[in-house]
Amino acid sequence: MFAYVVKRLISGVLVVTLVSMGIFLLFWFGPSSPAQPICDRETSNRCGDRIEIYEETLGYNNPVYEEYGKFVQGVFVGRTLTIASSEYECPAPCLGVSYRTKQPVKEELVSRMPATFSVAIGGAFLYLLFGVPIGVAAARRRGTVADKALVSSFLFISSIPYYLFALLTWLYLTITFEVPLFSDTGYFSIGENGPFKWFSGLFLAWVALGIFGCTQYTRFTRGAMVEALSEDYIRTAKAKGLPARKIVYKHGLRAALVPVVTIFGIDFGTLLAGTIFTERIFEIQGIGWWALEAVQGKDLPVVMATALFSAVVLIISNLLVDVVYSVLDPRVRLS
Amino acid sequence: MSAETAGPETLGSLSDEPQQDPNSQQAKEISGKSPLRIALGRLARDKIAVVCAVVVLFFVICAMFAGTISDLFGVSLETPLASERVDGLNNGLPKPEMGPPVGPFTWEHPMGVAPRTGEDNLAYWLHGCRVSLLIAFTATLIASVVGVVIGLLAGFLGGAVDKVLSFFIDMFLTIPFLLAALTLAPILNERFNTSPDYPTIQKFSLVMVLAMFGWMGTARLIRGEVLALREREFVQAARVMGMPTSRILFKELLPNLAAPIIISVSLMLPAFVALEAGLAYLGIGVTDGVSWGQTILKAATPTYFREYPQYLWQPLLGIVALVLSLNLLGDAVRDALDPKTRR
Numbered sequence: 001m002f003a004y005v006v007k008r009l010i011s012g013v014l015v016v017t018l019v020s021m022g023i024f025l026l027f028w029f030g031p032s033s034p035a036q037p038i039c040d041r042e043t044s045n046r047c048g049d050r051i052e053i054y055e056e057t058l059g060y061n062n063p064v065y066e067e068y069g070k071f072v073q074g075v076f077v078g079r080t081l082t083i084a085s086s087e088y089e090c091p092a093p094c095l096g097v098s099y100r101t102k103q104p105v106k107e108e109l110v111s112r113m114p115a116t117f118s119v120a121i122g123g124a125f126l127y128l129l130f131g132v133p134i135g136v137a138a139a140r141r142r143g144t145v146a147d148k149a150l151v152s153s154f155l156f157i158s159s160i161p162y163y164l165f166a167l168l169t170w171l172y173l174t175i176t177f178e179v180p181l182f183s184d185t186g187y188f189s190i191g192e193n194g195p196f197k198w199f200s201g202l203f204l205a206w207v208a209l210g211i212f213g214c215t216q217y218t219r220f221t222r223g224a225m226v227e228a229l230s231e232d233y234i235r236t237a238k239a240k241g242l243p244a245r246k247i248v249y250k251h252g253l254r255a256a257l258v259p260v261v262t263i264f265g266i267d268f269g270t271l272l273a274g275t276i277f278t279e280r281i282f283e284i285q286g287i288g289w290w291a292l293e294a295v296q297g298k299d300l301p302v303v304m305a306t307a308l309f310s311a312v313v314l315i316i317s318n319l320l321v322d323v324v325y326s327v328l329d330p331r332v333r334l335s
Numbered sequence: 336m337s338a339e340t341a342g343p344e345t346l347g348s349l350s351d352e353p354q355q356d357p358n359s360q361q362a363k364e365i366s367g368k369s370p371l372r373i374a375l376g377r378l379a380r381d382k383i384a385v386v387c388a389v390v391v392l393f394f395v396i397c398a399m400f401a402g403t404i405s406d407l408f409g410v411s412l413e414t415p416l417a418s419e420r421v422d423g424l425n426n427g428l429p430k431p432e433m434g435p436p437v438g439p440f441t442w443e444h445p446m447g448v449a450p451r452t453g454e455d456n457l458a459y460w461l462h463g464c465r466v467s468l469l470i471a472f473t474a475t476l477i478a479s480v481v482g483v484v485i486g487l488l489a490g491f492l493g494g495a496v497d498k499v500l501s502f503f504i505d506m507f508l509t510i511p512f513l514l515a516a517l518t519l520a521p522i523l524n525e526r527f528n529t530s531p532d533y534p535t536i537q538k539f540s541l542v543m544v545l546a547m548f549g550w551m552g553t554a555r556l557i558r559g560e561v562l563a564l565r566e567r568e569f570v571q572a573a574r575v576m577g578m579p580t581s582r583i584l585f586k587e588l589l590p591n592l593a594a595p596i597i598i599s600v601s602l603m604l605p606a607f608v609a610l611e612a613g614l615a616y617l618g619i620g621v622t623d624g625v626s627w628g629q630t631i632l633k634a635a636t637p638t639y640f641r642e643y644p645q646y647l648w649q650p651l652l653g654i655v656a657l658v659l660s661l662n663l664l665g666d667a668v669r670d671a672l673d674p675k676t677r678r
Binding site: 015018026156160161163164167168274276280292295296303306307310315318 | 502505506509510511513514515517518519522605609612613616617618619631635637640641647651654655658659662663
C-alpha cells in the first residue's frame with residue numbers, strides 16, 4: 001500500500017512536470033510574443049520598440065531551459081522578478097507575477113480558491129443529496145412506471161450539454177422570472193457580506209450543478225442497488241425478518257455505495273480543479289473565471305498556475321479515490 | 336442423381352431436413368449473418384434509433400446543403416446595412432418588418448434577423464450546423480485514428496511500448512480538457528490571425544485541440560480488446576506463418592475491433608458537438624460568428640433574452656436536438672452491438 005502510494009506520487013510529480021514544461025514550451029515557441037500584451041498595457045498601446053525591454057527583462061531572450069530552471073527554482077526557494085524597470089518580490093512557492101495585476105500569482109490563486117471551493121462543495125453535496133436517495137427509491141421500485149419514467153427523464157437531462165442547462169437555469173430564474181433568492185448570483189465572501197448573501201449568491205449555481213450532476217449518481221446508485229438487492233445476503237436478511245428499511249439502507253446501500261464513492265471522488269476533484277462554465281454563467285469570480293480572463297489577457301503566469309493547480313488537484317484526488325476504494329472494498333488490493 | 340432418387344441408406348437423407356438446392360430462398364435465409372448485419376437489423380427494429388437517425392440525417396442534410404438551402408430561402412451570411420434592419424433606438428432589436436419578435440412572421444427572414452447587426456438567423460443557423468458537424472466529424476475521425484493506432488500498438492506490442500503509451504494515455508486523462516483548450520486555442524490562433532484563411536485555420540486548430548484530448552478513451556478501449564485478442568489462435572497462427580506485425584495489426588486485428596471503434600465514435604460525436612458550441616460560447620472556439628455557440632453567447636444577454644428569446648432558442652434547440660439524438664442513437668448502437676442483450 002505504502003509503496004503503491006509512493007509510486008503513484010512519483011508518477012504524479014512526473015505528470016505535473018511534463019504539463020508545466022508543455023505550457024512553458026507553448027508560450028515560448030508560440031507565435032506571438034508573450035511580452036506583447038503586457039507591453040501594450042503598460043505603454044497604453046504605444047509599445048513599439050519597447051517590446052525589446054520587456055522581452056529582455058521577462059527572460060524571453062534566454063534559452064527556454066534556463067528560464068524553466070528559474071521557474072522551478074522560484075517554486076522552491078522564491079525569486080525576484082523584473083518587469084521592465086520595476087522589481088517584484090515573489091516568495092517561496094513562487095508561480096510568477098501576474099502580467100496584468102503585478103501581484104504574485106500564488107496569492108491571487110489562494111484568494112480565488114474560496115469561490116471555486118464553495119461552488120464545488122455545495123454542488124457535490126447536492127449530487128449525493130439528490131442522487132443517492134432517488135437512485136435507492138428507483139431501485140426499490142424497479143420496473144414500475146415511476147422507475148421507468150425517472151430513468152428516461154434523467155437520461156434526457158444528462159444528454160443536454162451542461163452549460164446550456166446552466167445557462168437556461170440562470171436566464172429563466174434570474175432574468176425572466178426574477179426569483180428574489182436568485183436575483184444576484186456571484187461569490188460574496190462570508191466574512192464581508194454575511195452568510196446569507198454568500199448562500200443566495202451561490203445557491204442557483206449549486207442547484208444547476210446538483211440537478212444536472214445527480215442524474216449520473218441516480219443511475220449509478222440505481223444500478224448498484226439493483227445488483228446489491230439481488231444478493232443472497234439480502235435474501236437472508238429478509239428471511240430472518242429484518243425490517244425493510246434496515247435491509248435496504250444498512251445491508252444494501254452499504255455495498256452499493258462503494259462504486260458511487262469512487263465516481264464521486266473523481267467528480268469532486270474535477271469540480272475543485274475549476275468549474276469554468278458554472279463560474280462563467282453565474283458570474284462567480286473563482287479559479288475558472290480567472291483562467292478564462294488570463295487566457296484572454298495572455299497572462300502566462302496565471303495560465304500556468306491554473307493549469308498546474310488543476311493537474312495537481314486531479315492527481316491527488318485520483319490517488320485518494322484509489323486508496324479510499326481499497327479501504328472500502330477489502331477485495332481490492334493495491335500493488 | 337437427384338435427391339429424390341437417393342435411397343435411405345445414402346448419407347444425404349440421414350437428417351430429417353428436406354433436401355434443397357443451396358441457392359434456394361430458404362438456404363439464403365438460414366445462411367450466416369455477420370455480427371454487424373445482425374446489429375443493423377436490430378437497429379432498424381428499434382423505433383427510437385430510427386427516429387434519432389432521421390433527426391441526425393436532417394442535420395447532416397442541413398449541413399451539407401447549407402448554401403443551397405439558404406439560397407432557396409433567399410437569405411445569406413452577408414452583413415447588411417444594420418440600420419435597414421434593426422432599430423437602434425429599441426436596443427438594436429429587429430424592425431417590425433423583419434418579423435418576430437416585433438412584427439409578424441415573414442418569409443423573407445423565416446427565423447428573423449439578429450439584433451444589432453441585422454444578420455439573417457436562418458443562414459447563420461444553417462452554416463452553424465455545418466461548422467458544428469464538420470468540426471465534430473473531423474475531430475472524431477482524427478481522434479479515432481490516433482486512438483486506434485495507439486491502442487493497437489500498446490496492446491499488441493506490450494512491454495516497454497505499452498508502458499510508455501499507457502503513461503501518455505493516463506497523462507492526457509489527467510489534464511483537464513477545458514483548461515487545456517483554453518490555453519491552446521488562443522496560442523494556435525494567434526499565429527494566423529493576420530492570414531486571409533484565418534477562419535479555416537481557426538477551425539482546423541479547434542479540431543486539433545478536440546482530437547488531442549479525445550483519443551484516450553478509444554486508445555484504452557482498443558488496448559483492452561487487443562490484449563484479449565492477441566492470445567487468440569488466429570493471431571498466433573498468423574505469427575507462426577511469419578506475417579509482418581503491421582499486417583497482423585491491420586489485417587487480422589483491426590476487423591475484429593469494429594464494434595469497439597463504432598462504440599467510441601458514438602460516444603465522441605455528441606461530445607464534440609457539445610464541446611464545439613461550448614468553446615465558442617466561452618469565446619475560445621470559433622470566433623468569426625458562424626457557430627451556434629457564438630450565437631448563444633450573443634443572445635444570452637439579459638436585454639436580448641427578455642425581448643427576443645427565439646434568438647437564443649434557435650441555436651440552443653439545434654444543439655440539444657443534435658446532441659440528444661446522437662446520444663440516443665449511440666445508446667441504441669451500443670445495445671445492438673452488445674451480444675449480451677441479443678434477443
